[in-house]
Amino acid sequence: SSELTQDPAVSVALGQTVRITCQGDNLRSFYAAWYQQKPGQAPVLVVYGKNDRPSGIPHRFSGSSSGNTASLTITGAQGEDEADYYCHSRDSSGKHLIFGGGTKLTVL
Amino acid sequence: EVQLVQSGAEVKKPGESLRISCKGFGYSFSNNWIGWVRQKPGKSLEWMGIIYPHDSDTTYSPSFDGQVTITADKSTSTAYLQLNSLKASDSAIYYCARTMITLTTFSDLWGQGTLVSVSS
Numbered sequence: 170s171s172e173l174t175q176d177p178a179v180s181v182a183l184g185q186t187v188r189i190t191c192q193g194d195n196l197r198s199f200y201a202a203w204y205q206q207k208p209g210q211a212p213v214l215v216v217y218g219k220n221d222r223p224s225g226i227p228h229r230f231s232g233s234s235s236g237n238t239a240s241l242t243i244t245g246a247q248g249e250d251e252a253d254y255y256c257h258s259r260d261s262s263g264k265h266l267i268f269g270g271g272t273k274l275t276v277l
Numbered sequence: 278e279v280q281l282v283q284s285g286a287e288v289k290k291p292g293e294s295l296r297i298s299c300k301g302f303g304y305s306f307s308n309n310w311i312g313w314v315r316q317k318p319g320k321s322l323e324w325m326g327i328i329y330p331h332d333s334d335t336t337y338s339p340s341f342d343g344q345v346t347i348t349a350d351k352s353t354s355t356a357y358l359q360l361n362s363l364k365a366s367d368s369a370i371y372y373c374a375r376t377m378i379t380l381t382t383f384s385d386l387w388g389q390g391t392l393v394s395v396s397s
Contacts, residue, residue, distance in 0.1 A: 202383035204322075211372055211390050212314075212322065217383035255322050259382055265338050266312065266382060268322040 173256050173269035180275040181246045189241045191256030191269045201239035201258045216241055251276045279303035281373055281388035288394045289363050297391045299356045299373030306354035307331045312376040313358045317369045363395045
């Protein structure tokens with residue numbers, strides 16, 4: 170199997186732009202999805218595919234991919250964006266799904 | 278309303294078994310994959326496996342294969358996660374999630390989670 174590696178913690182000043190990354194060899198073949206999880210709540214899908222957002226997700230959330238790295242960008246971070254963020258994709262076999270270790274985003 | 282509703286919190290003793298349910302509402306349950314995800318306290322999400330209720334096609338994560346059993350009853354729009362010989366280390370929140378398996382894989386609808394506590 171393969172792994173998805175995320176930075177454990179990232180901080181951003183209110184209103185600024187932050188990029189959260191996810192690295193894995195399998196990302197050269199498969200897109201990542203991104204989830205936001207706030208304390209005591211189930212994860213919420215925020216970005217998937219090349220750069221798609223589910224209905225209701227603010228436009229400040231966007232996704233991109235290059236080589237073995239997928240990125241979630243929040244343009245103009247808000248206080249309510251403070252949460253854990255997880256990337257999600259298939260493993261190198263394509264048969265199984267895996268999650269990254271998660272990134273805790275702090276909005277200062 | 279489109280939603281997944283899971284069974285309630287459970288308190289179990291080591292060695293006991295448990296089956297968690299996940300019932301779908303408001304969409305074609307049979308024709309959408311349902312995945313199960315474990316989250317231990319303060320830890321990351323762990324993908325356990327997935328089932329296609331229409332034909333019960335199931336795939337397990339290598340980490341959970343042989344440790345859990347995933348089933349589904351399309352007639353009642355319900356998926357199940359069976360945990361046997363529970364250990365304290367099985368204490369976690371378990372989520373079910375509707376999962377799209379295409380070139381892009383994503384889980385767009387999640388249950389509320391089921392808290393499982395295993396303690397003697």
